[in-house]
Amino acid sequence: MSRWEPDARGRLAQAAMELYRERGYEQTTVAQIAERAGVTERTFFRHFADKREVLFDGGQALQEHMVAAVEAAPPSESPLDLLAAALDAAAGQFAEMPPEFPRRRQEVVAAHPALQERELIKLARLSAALREALRHRGVAEPAAGLTAETGVAVFRVAFERWAAGEAGPDLAVVLRDSLAELRALSR
């Protein structure tokens, strides 16, 4: 795994997260983020619609990778095995990210109700996309809905623990452990 070498987009994301922590999210401007990253404002807007979207960058890619993993899994897989494949794909998205990045991001989101709402909407969309992918794989209702909602539940709990540094450095392992814990609870 190569070291995370930020390009302009990565530098902008890092600069934004630093400034959100130092000055607060509300007080930080796009001009300040661009300056800290050593690029122009125009470059910022080539990568992000606004300062909020820096925090939600990657959400669409995350969803696409999880859906693709469900679609690509072997035909014999059970609904929860399809979910496990999706969670593995999710972990891949964060594999090269510096660990302090998601923790700071979670802190900023947790401190602003409007950002929490945005987060909830993104997760609801992720659940709907996973449900649709599971249906395409022949999973009937209510199993498809339950598996998708459960998948997002596992992702939320595991990601929160991983970002807080409470559960080891490897998100893939934390996700697998959380799904195993849920299976154990259900026995």
Next chain:
Amino acid sequence: MSRWEPDARGRLAQAAMELYRERGYEQTTVAQIAERAGVTERTFFRHFADKREVLFDGGQALQEHMVAAVEAAPPSESPLDLLAAALDAAAGQFAEMPPEFPRRRQEVVAAHPALQERELIKLARLSAALREALRHRGVAEPAAGLTAETGVAVFRVAFERWAAGEAGPDLAVVLRDSLAELRALSR
């Protein structure tokens, strides 16, 4: 079980739901809701803060009943048994409601992104309250978080199916079946 005999609050809720369907949510005014229910606007505002809150009335009571059920369950219960008790308590909240009420409500909420956001926030709060109640009952993390999130997932999927008339008339049975289905999936 007695027939649902609406008082002023119940009549206002029914009138609101009829008008939201007939004229659309945006176009309906509090004055129209009060007139249809045969009460004054002042009476409306004694029961609801605004026309949006008619749709979310009972959310706080639902949360309190589910938390109380977790607190009151026998000491030996497993996390998923505590969850089952909470889901039974949730069903009790809807036992005397006319079945078309939740279906119409779901339709109105589904048609308005701002109402969907409000719904997601309420469900996130419910999850946080259940998680706290489970911790108080000695459930460790991540089991408490996983069980609470899973509980809300089961509630969402079951409530949606029940409100759409896809899963029989008794919400308690639909909730229990959904939890059983999740357990079966996890095997």
